[in-house]
Amino acid sequence: MAEELSNKGWLSKLKEGLKRTSNKITEGLESILVKKKLDKEMLEEIEDLLLSTDLGVPTTKSLIHVLEKNRFNQEVTSEEIKSFLAEEIAKSLSPYSSSLSIDKTFCPHVVLVVGVNGSGKTTTIGKLACFWRNQGKNIRLVAGDTFRAAAVEQLKVWGDRLNIPVETSKNGADPAGLAHEALQKSINAKDDLLMIDTAGRLHNKEDLMAELSKIIRVLKKLDPEAPHSSILVLDATIGQNALAQAETFKKIAGITGLIVTKLDGTAKGGVLVALAEKFQLPIHAIGVGEGIEDLKPFEPQAFANSLVDL
Template sequence: MFDFFKKKPIVTEPKLDNVNNPMLDQPASTDRTEAQTNLKETEKVAETPTKTGLFARLKAQLTKSREAFTSGLSRLFLGKKQIDDELLEELETLLLQADVGFEATTQIIDALTDQVSRQVLKDPQALFDALAEQLEAILSPVEQALVIHADAKPHVVLMVGINGAGKTTTIGKLAKYLQNQQHKVMLAAGDTFRAAAVEQLQTWGERNQIPVMAQKTGADSAAVIYDAIHSAKAKKMDVLLADTAGRLHTQNNLMDELKKVKRVIQKCDADAPHDVLLVLDASIGQNALNQAKEFHQAVGVTGLVITKLDGTAKGGVIFNLAQTMGIPVKFIGVGETLADLQVFNAKAFVDAFLDRPTAGQ
């Protein structure tokens, strides 16, 4: 699997058709120069994607979630000329199976039933279009981009989430994204529990010329981030992305630790953290909801990053999260390369989820 953090220096002779395809894994070698060249190819993809390219990528990466849902939909509609109660009931089951969740499903089905009874919807195609509208209406309110406060210097972003959710990977992608927007970015290696975590961030920072503030494994996470804020202030950084340990949300002591990190940060800057981004792995489905509730209660989450939407059929959980939590979705992760962090766009997501063409395609 391609992982730009863990990846060892790469390839001696890349095949021509592999050069621009960061999704294709490459055999390891020790040639550092070639590795860097190859890494740059990966990064180029992040810097210059067109709108059409991004949509095509999103659509390709959402294949599993889409196929699970739309194959069921086409079976429902097969041979149907009219909309009846049975069709709506089956649609309800399909939405629940797709992890859309009880509340969002109920809202959708109620709205569609109402439109059918008012004879606004006359055939399955009209129902499909109305379904798309409803799905978009659920996601639109949570489509809120990350806004960097220009006067914060630094705008502190605390990344939280359980082990393996994709925090550190997302920090790398986000750092690149913000750098491309001309922000000066610094990273704080706040995951001091895992020996490899500090190194992972440092190596990546070195490769990408992004400063990383770190102490040794076992250091106090709050202290690392506190020092990093001071340093970022002195260096007039625009953004500080702070990594934290992947803590199990059911372990109160770990939640307490996060609360402490937040308290300590506030001693440095009363407005910080300016954002607390919760990274959620979409492939855990409904469990994402419990995680969101617990983290939100503990540290007040300002935005979500939903990762691993590629390779899972549980992408529908995003509707569930939007409907029940209403927390802004800032970004989605649809793969392991730098280009695979996308600013969340409700319409593009629904179009990719339902396999509808989108504007500009």
């Protein structure tokens, strides 16, 4: 999806989206680097600054360690520190850049989308559907968050806008039954892609776990390999809490990849780096706004540069 998701000006939009985090780093570094030679105190201040963007302890420690090894007692400018950080962060993220592509051997490729309420699942499904629709794919959506009428409506709006069928059921109906029916329809219609929206009531983990595993079980009755992708959508504004959510959903749904949203609304953009390193899962795309064009490819170097405003 990397090049395909790109659209004109996406780099500047990415930079703009990450402004809150990058401004924090820029302003922080400028105030730290008034003295020129990199000393212990400055290293500690840079460490605190990086932690405040939610890069997390392991990533921050290793960045500080490499910085100390290479530049200690040398004169440095904030631009040099930024280049150094961007380079190191891009290096550590490079294994996790992986576009989400539709596998033609599956008919349809089934994508289960999970995450807590409000993380951006439905919006992200709309954005992905738009993108693939423009590639000429036959898509079907499933409004699997059957308990929230507004959630069903929201998906229908996307479907109508994009002229894509949306499978729905009565309020409160069993989402697994709906998913099963939708997959059967999708197989019959020879769709390329079936995207299943789900509920994210994390306050009752047992119920959610039972619901998601039932959806997965009934899909497998029709296609033993389904779902072919299980994408966890995480809201970057919650910072380090995203790590705990990822841990929970990994257990519940066997996640195959991540999409991190709302990077435009937070100074905690570093959490993406912490997530990638901790879970070693591909990051398929990032959300930098509410609009349909605001799902961007995840490219480590571009991301790292934008994070430190280079």
